Each structure stands twice: as structure tokens, then as C-alpha cells.
Amino acid sequence: MEKLYGLLGYPVGHSMSPSMHNKAFEDLKVAARYMAFEVEPQNLQNAVEAIRSLQLGGCNVTIPHKVEVMNYLDEIDEEALEIGAVNTIVREGNKLIGYNTDGRGYLQSLLEVLTGELSEKQVAIIGAGGAARAVVTALKNNHTKRIVVANRTIEKAEQLLNRLHSPVSLLEAQEIKTVESNLEQFDIVINTTSVGMSPQVEQTPICLDKLSNKSIVSDLIYNPIKTKFLTEAEAKGATILNGVGMFVNQGALSFEYWTKQSPNRKLMTKTVLQQLGGYYVNR
Template sequence: MQIDANTMKTGLLGHPVGHSKSPEMLNAAYRREGLPFVYLAFDVAPGDLESAVTGLRVLGFKGWNVTIPHKVAIMDHLDDIEESARAIGAVNTVISEGGRLIGTNTDGAGYLRSLVSETGMDPVGQRVVLLGAGGAARAVGYALARAGVERITVANRTESRAEALASHLGRWTKTSGIGLSRVEDAIREASLLIQTTSVGMHPDSSACPVDPGCLHGELLVSDLVYHPRETRLLKEAHRRGARVHGGMGMLVHQGALAFQRWTGQTPPVATMWDALEESLKETES
């Protein structure tokens, strides 16, 4: 990749960002398509977010992704927020259009594309248990609610946060919010379990967010963690005859949607997937 004065700049704002695989994935996509773009990751402390946004604006960045802990706070520093991001309550992608910074959210749509393309599941009529009530849960819950699931039960360690997210999603489907002490009964009645927290992520890959005994063969278990690629939750689900869905696809498809908005071109999804997989193999070796 040749970088010169005409190179278009994109990137990632987060804190921390050292673990991110997005630079490998997006730069591989740019190379594959022969585009004069580069993707860089920037570690920005919460107190420096406004200055960082101003800097990227002045430097002429074409756009950037946003990750923890900035997905909500960045909304105060943009010129406009697209309706889907407003409904989710978080921004994960910024596009610069004519000097204006537009916030959108590709997490939910990226997750839905991954789920359908990798498992063939039709969201309509599914009974969903959503573990967690953070930004990822908001995006995934919104996408599934709009796609026609029958109901969503949000389960979180802090029950009031689960209830708040359930109330928010309740404008699109039936919902309830519960504490983790009641999650096992909900899982036994569910058809789709989605794990949106960091439990089971490297290096604590032996952790499991629920008692494996409540998993069953009529369930599809989806874990947004992608490092390791097969979490303990997925291993336990597989042992009990459940179908499983890992987190790599969501990362690829949300990045592909951002690529499309920044470049105006069809993203090379297979190339992005291969780059992510190769990067994870190097990390795990």
C-alpha cells in the first residue's frame, strides 16, 4: 500500500484499541480493491474525545469507527445522527460528507447479516434472550426487534439496566428485563441466545456467562466474542446439541458496511474475513 499526500484517511477511536483487528481487516479490503485509503487506530482517552474529533475533522478524515467507551459520548460532537443510530442510542461509524460529520450505527445490521448468512436463521418469530445491556446489546436488540422476533428478554447483572433496555426495545416487539438469577428459565424457553458481554474473551477464555446446564438442543447460541473464535459458551452449547454462531461475522459485516459508506463501493467481504482470521491465528499462536 502506497501512502502519499492523496491517501484518504479512515480509522478507529477507542480506549484502548491495541487489541483491535479492524486495521488489518480494513486495510486488506482497501488493498484488494486498489483504493487509495488507509485505516489507523487511535487510543483516545474520554477526556480527549472532543479534541480528537476536531482533529480528524481538520485533517480531512473520510470517516472513522467508534468503539468503547465513546459510542454514546461522540454523539455530542457530530453534526447529524442517522435515525437508526438515534434509535439505538449509540454511534459506531462516522462519515464525513461535505464537511459535515454524520453518525450512524452498523453494528446491528452487521450482526443480522452475519446471523442470517452463517446460520440461515429467519429472525421472524424467534424467542430471544439477550445477555448484557450495553451498546452492543442495544444495537443487536434493535436490529432483531425491527426484523420481527417474537420477543426479547434482556438479562443483565444489574436488573434495572436490563429493564431500561427492555423498555426501550418494547416499542418494536414484546420485551422483558430480568436479572441473571432468572436467566436459566428464560433460556430454556428461548430459541436464540445472544451473548453480548466480554465474558469469555481472551485472556479469561475459561469463563462462561451462564450455567451450561440450561443450554439445549433447540437453541441457537450466538456469542459476539471473537477472540477466542470458539468461546467456552459455544463449546458447551455444541456439546448439548445446540447450533452455534461466533462473533467474527459481526465484526466483518459491520466493518464492511462502514467500508461501503466511506468508499461508495461494494466491500470485499471474503477478503476481510480472511484477513481477520489470519490475524486471530497469529494472536493465538
């Protein structure tokens, strides 16, 4: 009998998680099936209880449920508590445990293009939402030299940093204009906002006029595969990194929690890229 896994979100019709995970299950000959469940916010508690009553192996959680779902779980991992959100639920017997694999998934993709150590790098994070919290937590926990969170509303950036326990010298909140005017000092620039996502593909989150050609410019967006933000950064000679790696890696980490097996990440990446209809090589 196949074990069932799923995705809780609203909406979820666009999600590539089912095809990615089902390909990984097939590759490892795991008797399992992954489905997307469209769960309206008022039905979230019932959906979480269904994981127990229907004996699902676990679920991923996506927008808009990553924070609210924490209220309905039996146990929450320390990393997820620090981030303040859960993207992975594991059922162990009758107990539901929440994890967050987003930050570690992103970090794994970044390390593939990084030269040198994070302890030597200054990083600018654009945005102060849930994705930013996950990325900042992963970078902080891996001893990044300096992290600046830039948001159009600086108060929101300050709220994000106030959640985290770190030396003041490591974490800073700045307005976007301040980061733009000093962009050359950053080794890594990461967009965690939805600015530039399809269909608003002509928008960019910040101006890159002062970008160093030695920088890495990263966008968590993967549709389009190469945003205008990344196109402009590439034109300036920077190394670019899109959000496919983060998406695949966070999914692979969830897969490992559920099955105790490591999926073929290259196969998962290929599956996602086929759905997106294109590919480019990060420089």
C-alpha cells in the first residue's frame, strides 16, 4: 500500500512539488504518492488533523499557512521556532512534528557557487518576510561575517532582527536606498521578495548601478528562471543564482525527514526545469 504525502497551501494549483517528489519516490522505488491539497485558511486545523486520522507520512506547508500551522502541531524543531515558520510536517506515530528546511535548502544552493568562506562575506538581504527569516537564520547559524536586511519599511526589517539572538555587529537593518548606495561593499545580494516574479517580470527589487562584478546576486524566484534582476546582474559580470536550487534542496531535505533516504537531487532539478521550460547555468 502506498504511503501518502502532500502539500498544504492556498492556492496550490501551480505547485511543482508533486511532480518533483513523485519522480524521487519512483526513482528510489518508494511506495508513496505526493499530492497537493488546496486548504483554505479556515480549514487548516482540520487539514492538519487529517494527517493524523488518514495516517499520512507527512506534508509540506506553503503560503499562507507556514506560521499558523505551528499552532496545531505537537512539537516544533528549534530551527523552525527560530525562523517562526514550518514548511515540513513529519508524522511519528500519532505525533506531528514541524521543521523548516527553507533556510538550509537555500544555503546548500548558495554554497555551490560560493568561493571562500561565509565568515568572510558581507550579505545584503532584500525583503523582511518569511523567506528572509529562513535565509537570515541559515546564514547567521553558519557564521556569516555581516548580514544587512533591507526593506522598504525599515521597521519590518528591525522586527525580523529582533527575533534573532546574535551580536549587534553581525545583523543590521537598513533602508533599501542605503543598501543601493553602498552596494559595492556586499559580496552577496539576495532577493527574498516576490518582486520580478511572473507575471510582473519587468520589475526589480533594487537598483544594481553600484554592484561589484565580484558579487554573487541571488534571487529566490524561479519563475521566470532568470528574472530581470538576475539578467541585469549578469550583464554587470556578477555570478547569478536563481531559486531552483533552494526549491529542490528544501524539498529534498523534507524527503529525507519522511523516508530516511536521500533523493537524487539532479533528477529532482531536471524535473522542475522541464516544467519551467528552460535552463541556464549559474556563473
